[in-house]
Amino acid sequence: MRISVVDQVKEFLKMSKVKNCYVYSSNEIKATIKNYLVSQKMLYSPIRGIYILKKSSQFESEILDKFKIQVIWKLWGVLSGDFAIWYYLWDVSNVYNVKMITQNKCFQSQLGDKTKLIYIASKVPRITEKINIDETDLIIENPFSLYINDYKNIPENSEFIRYLMSLDIESSFVLELINKWFKTSGISKLAQLYKNNWFIGKQRTILSALRESGKQVDYRKAKSQIKETNKKQPAQSFYEDLDNLI
Secondary structure, X not given: OOOOHHHHHHXXXXXXXXXXXXXXXHHHOOHHHHHHHHHOOOEEEEEOOXXXXXXXXXXXXXXXHHHHHHHHHHOOOEEEHHHHHHHHOOOOOOOOEEEEEEOOOOXXXXXXXXXXXXXXXXXXXXXXXXXEEOOEEEEEEOHHHHHHHHHHHOOOOOHHHHHHHOOOOOHHHHHHHHHOOOOHHHHHXXXXXXXXXXXXXXXXXXXXXXXXXXXXXXXXXXXXXXXXXXXXXXXXXXXXXXXHHO
């Protein structure tokens, strides 16, 4: 027996509510259901290939603010840059530059009107962690890894540096960085950062690990690179109010 499009849509909305799932990749929604919901202004696509389910009366900016983390989860890559920095400082609510590290993608895109997605193709070694924001799992770059790979763009008087100084660092971790082929220059800059902030014991831990592994300490000063910085409606006879199902 053939099921009407409206009944298929109703079932889809009910299951979305049961599963508490409102963000979908394009291939996760049947084309007929997708087209109908788009016509009812109940699907919003903040970026190509990703859709957010919403009530027809909800503003797109409102729904994106609510589900931005889930949208980012649908995108592939390791979170770094501003997003990672502000995550470690306990506030990603106002981050509008989201840096995604990938193996081979390098481009910029827009997520809604306010958020810029910056894809960086990079094969340098990184240490990552799994985190959870708004019940959503994400992969983010470890704070030490972030500094070593991007120290030229992180001001030494920033809150992130103060956070970094509060973390313990073990010789075994430094040796892991070296064995993963992290740049000696970046590891040396981390040691110098500890010295500049009077954490001499932590500086010695790094220098000892470098010398133990046969690496030469890079004493060159880092040069900062920081810069100042209308869709057709369905026929009335086919229309049904579905907002109450969300």
